[in-house]
Amino acid sequence: MGIGKPGRWIFACFLVVVASFFAVGAFHEYSTRAVGRAAHEIATDAMPSIEHLAAMQSDARHAQYLLDAWVDSQTGGQPRDRAELEQALEALKAEQRAYLRLPMSAAELDLADALERADDTFLTAVDRAMSEQELGARALAQRTADFQVRPAADRLAGATGRDIDFNALAARNRADVIERTRRHGIASRWLLDGLCAALAVAMALVLWRSLRKSQELREEHAQLLERRAEELESFSGRVAHDILSPLAAVRLSLALLGRGADLRGRELVERGQRAVSRVERLTDDLLGFARAGAAPVPGSRADAVPVIDGVLEELRPLANEAQALLAFAPTASRPQVACAEGILTSLVSNLVKNAVKYLGDAPARRVTVRLVERGARVRVEVSDTGPGVPPDLVERIFLPHVRGRATGQPGLGLGLATVKHLAESHGGQVGLLTRLGEGSTFWFELPRAAPMALADRSPPPGISLQ
Numbered sequence: 001m002g003i004g005k006p007g008r009w010i011f012a013c014f015l016v017v018v019a020s021f022f023a024v025g026a027f028h029e030y031s032t033r034a035v036g037r038a039a040h041e042i043a044t045d046a047m048p049s050i051e052h053l054a055a056m057q058s059d060a061r062h063a064q065y066l067l068d069a070w071v072d073s074q075t076g077g078q079p080r081d082r083a084e085l086e087q088a089l090e091a092l093k094a095e096q097r098a099y100l101r102l103p104m105s106a107a108e109l110d111l112a113d114a115l116e117r118a119d120d121t122f123l124t125a126v127d128r129a130m131s132e133q134e135l136g137a138r139a140l141a142q143r144t145a146d147f148q149v150r151p152a153a154d155r156l157a158g159a160t161g162r163d164i165d166f167n168a169l170a171a172r173n174r175a176d177v178i179e180r181t182r183r184h185g186i187a188s189r190w191l192l193d194g195l196c197a198a199l200a201v202a203m204a205l206v207l208w209r210s211l212r213k214s215q216e217l218r219e220e221h222a223q224l225l226e227r228r229a230e231e232l233e234s235f236s237g238r239v240a241h242d243i244l245s246p247l248a249a250v251r252l253s254l255a256l257l258g259r260g261a262d263l264r265g266r267e268l269v270e271r272g273q274r275a276v277s278r279v280e281r282l283t284d285d286l287l288g289f290a291r292a293g294a295a296p297v298p299g300s301r302a303d304a305v306p307v308i309d310g311v312l313e314e315l316r317p318l319a320n321e322a323q324a325l326l327a328f329a330p331t332a333s334r335p336q337v338a339c340a341e342g343i344l345t346s347l348v349s350n351l352v353k354n355a356v357k358y359l360g361d362a363p364a365r366r367v368t369v370r371l372v373e374r375g376a377r378v379r380v381e382v383s384d385t386g387p388g389v390p391p392d393l394v395e396r397i398f399l400p401h402v403r404g405r406a407t408g409q410p411g412l413g414l415g416l417a418t419v420k421h422l423a424e425s426h427g428g429q430v431g432l433l434t435r436l437g438e439g440s441t442f443w444f445e446l447p448r449a450a451p452m453a454l455a456d457r458s459p460p461p462g463i464s465l466q
Contacts, residue, residue, distance in 0.1 A: 035181050038174040045103055046171035052099035053115075053160045053167070059092035060122060060160075064153045067126055071133055071141045082130070089126065092119070105170075111163045118159040122152040296426045301449035302341040304378060305334050308369055311348045315356065322356050324365040331371045335378045336449035339426045344446075347422055348380060350415040351442050355384035362386050362439075374445065377428070381443040388436040398430060419444055 066085040096119055104112055125148040132141035312326050319326045337344060348369070355367040362385050370381040389397055396402045398420040420430045423444040434440035 032181075035178050038177040038181075042171050042174045046167045046174065049099060049102055049167040050164055050171070052095045052102075053164045055095040056092055056099070056119070057157055057160045057164075059088055059095060060119075060153050060156050063088035063092060063126060064149060067129055067145055067149060071129065071138065071145050085126075085130070089123065093123075108163070108166060111159070111166055115156075115159040115163055118152070118156040122149070122156045125149040125152045296339055296343070300338060300340040300343075301336045301452075302339055302344040303334060303336050304344065304371055304380070305330050307341055307344045308348055308371065308380070311345055311352060312369065315349065315352050318353070319356050319367065322359060322365065324356050324359055324367055326352070326356075327366065327368045329368060329370045331373050333373065335371070335373055337378050337446040338449045339422075339446055343422055343426065347419055347444055347446075348382075350419050351380070351382040351444070354415050354442065355382050355386070355440075359384060359386040373448075376448050377445045378448050379443055379445045381441050383439060383441040385439045388438060389432065389434040389440050390436070394432060394434065397432060416442070 063085060066088055070082065070085060096116070100112060100116070125144065129141045129144040129149055132138075132144055308328055308330070312328055316326055352367060352369065359365050359367075364385040366385045368383045370383070372379040372381060393402065398416045400414055400417040402416075416430075419442075423430050423446060426446055428444055428446040430442070430444045432440060432442050
């Protein structure tokens with residue numbers, strides 16, 4: 001570092017800062033695209049594949065169960081048994097078609113071919129057993145169910161399991177890409193901050209040494225080189241000006257880059273985060289029934305308004321496909337309920353999905369979510385303009401595997417049962433108000449979360465409450 005050439009050093013430092021801005025900007029653009037691609041693959045390929053494959057497993061086992069029950073019956077089976085069995089088979093075929101429509105890699109195509117062959121074998125065996133049962137050959141149908149249908153169901157379960165593992169691994173790899181990109185982005189920002197801080201210190205050191213040298217020269221040659229000392233003093237002033245100007249520009253650039261990069265980064269990262277959530281929420285939905293009997297975690301609380309807003313944002317494409325309008329009528333306050341956010345998400349999501357699914361051919365297609373505060377409890381109501389629930393189903397609607405008749409909608413009839421178990425396991429309750437031809441209102445209530453201590457409500461430093 002030449003003492004007599006501080007301007008060149010400062011200019012070189014400034015060039016390095018500018019170059020680092022461009023380099024970090026280019027890396028940030030690359031990393032955000034990588035995050036966007038990985039999140040898109042998770043949301044549109046891996047997680048839908050897992051959802052359809054898991055549904056195929058469930059539908060196949062359900063169909064096997066119904067076939068065994070029908071064949072084991074002494075009277076040849078009731079008409080409702082065959083109808084339920086046919087519905088289970090149609091649901092299995094629908095899930096397979098939905099899965100095969102998803103984009104697949106070359107490696108997954110081989111798994112999909114094996115899955116399709118296993119499914120065809122299973123369906124063929126079930127059809128043979130059904131035909132034998134219809135002809136009265138109960139013993140032959142029983143043998144077919146034991147030695148053909150059951151092994152075929154096991155092979156289908158194995159094929160779907162391998163495909164689920166493949167897509168779960170793909171989702172995990174994409175999540176790893178997001179995490180690595182996030183870490184690299186943080187590292188690059190720290191690197192930029194450290195580089196700029198080091199350059200600022202170096203430029204300050206150059207200025208300080210320049211000024212000190214000028215001071216020494218003035219003291220040493222005050223009498224003999226007064227003009228030179230003045231020139232040096234003038235030069236020092238120009239150097240100071242040259243230092244302050246780029247430093248101000250660098251400070252402004254850092255502020256603008258910080259705001260710009262963080263905002264863009266947050267938007268892209270938040271987009272990715274919202275997807276996972278949707279898988280988690282989706283995962284929570286898939287695991288919700290299994291968790292229905294679990295005790296709530298002590299101290300759990302969820303802010304109802306943002307959770308409901310998030311569910312409606314997620315389900316709006318489903319409502320648009322059904323040509324239905326989603327609306328939310330919150331309370332004036334922001335109540336908190338005594339459960340985890342994932343539990344509340346599963347409760348609201350199941351009711352809204354159920355309302356959209358069973359709108360039928362109603363001319364007015366609207367689903368409205370209301371938030372009602374009832375003292376120590378908070379009620380969530382989901383109203384629809386559908387055909388209403390038949391009287392014979394009202395008392396059984398929250399039981400497992402109970403579904404509306406002749407809807408043609410896929411599913412196992414576990415959504416409302418999940419709502420009932422989750423609500424009751426958290427000390428709440430569920431209910432239904434319905435009128436044929438006018439619509440239904442499904443609701444659940446949960447205890448209000450206990451007030452937080454004042455220290456717990458205080459925001460972290462630097463965070464303001466709106």
